[in-house]
Amino acid sequence: EAGVAQSPRYKIIEKRQSVAFWCNPISGHATLYWYQQILGQGPKLLIQFQNNGVVDDSQLPKDRFSAERLKGVDSTLKIQPAKLEDSAVYLCASGRRADSAGELFFGEGSRLTVL
Amino acid sequence: QQQVKQSPQSLIVQKGGISIINCAYENTAFDYFPWYQQFPGKGPALLIAIRPDVSEKKEGRFTISFNKSAKQFSLHIMDSQPGDSATYFCAASLSFSSGSARQLTFGSGTQLTVLP
Numbered sequence: 174e175a176g177v178a179q180s181p182r183y184k185i186i187e188k189r190q191s192v193a194f195w196c197n198p199i200s201g202h203a204t205l206y207w208y209q210q211i212l213g214q215g216p217k218l219l220i221q222f223q224n225n226g227v228v229d230d231s232q233l234p235k236d237r238f239s240a241e242r243l244k245g246v247d248s249t250l251k252i253q254p255a256k257l258e259d260s261a262v263y264l265c266a267s268g269r270r271a272d273s274a275g276e277l278f279f280g281e282g283s284r285l286t287v288l
Numbered sequence: 289q290q291q292v293k294q295s296p297q298s299l300i301v302q303k304g305g306i307s308i309i310n311c312a313y314e315n316t317a318f319d320y321f322p323w324y325q326q327f328p329g330k331g332p333a334l335l336i337a338i339r340p341d342v343s344e345k346k347e348g349r350f351t352i353s354f355n356k357s358a359k360q361f362s363l364h365i366m367d368s369q370p371g372d373s374a375t376y377f378c379a380a381s382l383s384f385s386s387g388s389a390r391q392l393t394f395g396s397g398t399q400l401t402v403l404p
Contacts, residue, residue: 177331206391215377215394216332229391245349263332268390276322277392279331 178282185286191253194283198267206266260287294395307365309322309398313376318380326375
């Protein structure tokens with residue numbers, strides 16, 4: 174099966190600019206996650222979707238970050254306006270079903286550099 | 289209470305040696321403990337996982353040891369190979385709410401280097 178697709182792989186912007194990342198999960202996967210991975214740290218959950226709905230967005234900085242999952246498939250993560258501390262790799266992951274034990278399938282990530 | 293603490297931050301092992309990475313957690317609601325392996329430029333990939341009703345799980349050269357009373361678990365890589373050089377993350381999983389999807393909390397990672 175095809176893996177989780179993410180784009181763009183790399184993005185360089187200046188602070189206060191906006192950026193959007195796209196994710197296409199594995200076909201049929203019910204759950205979709207966006208994680209932020211700062212260099213040298215473990216992935217930190219930003220938002221979790223189950224089908225179309227948001228399950229948990231408690232760690233999403235909602236004043237600047239937004240995310241949506243269209244028709245329960247693709248998802249976009251937007252940052253506006255970006256700050257220097259947003260420089261990180263943004264990982265998208267999907268899971269087979271709502272009660273999946275915990276195996277997530279990750280994409281290769283979108284590396285953001287904010288200057 | 290949602291944290292998973294991982295050590296060491298980095299580890300250098302000779303080829304053929306044993307690599308040991310340790311993790312500790314606080315939240316007793318966690319009920320699934322996977323380890324993920326991440327190579328540079330790639331996303332994390334599931335390596336091996338354990339549930340708390342089992343004290344040990346082995347898959348090939350990889351073994352998880354789980355101590356429920358101490359709230360600790362560890363990854364042992366036997367006969368470590370240069371191809372094992374990667375960053376390893378422990379994680380803990382729970383259901384956000386009854387019937388809903390699970391979420392993972394990751395440790396901070398261990399960068400393993402296996403010398404030839």
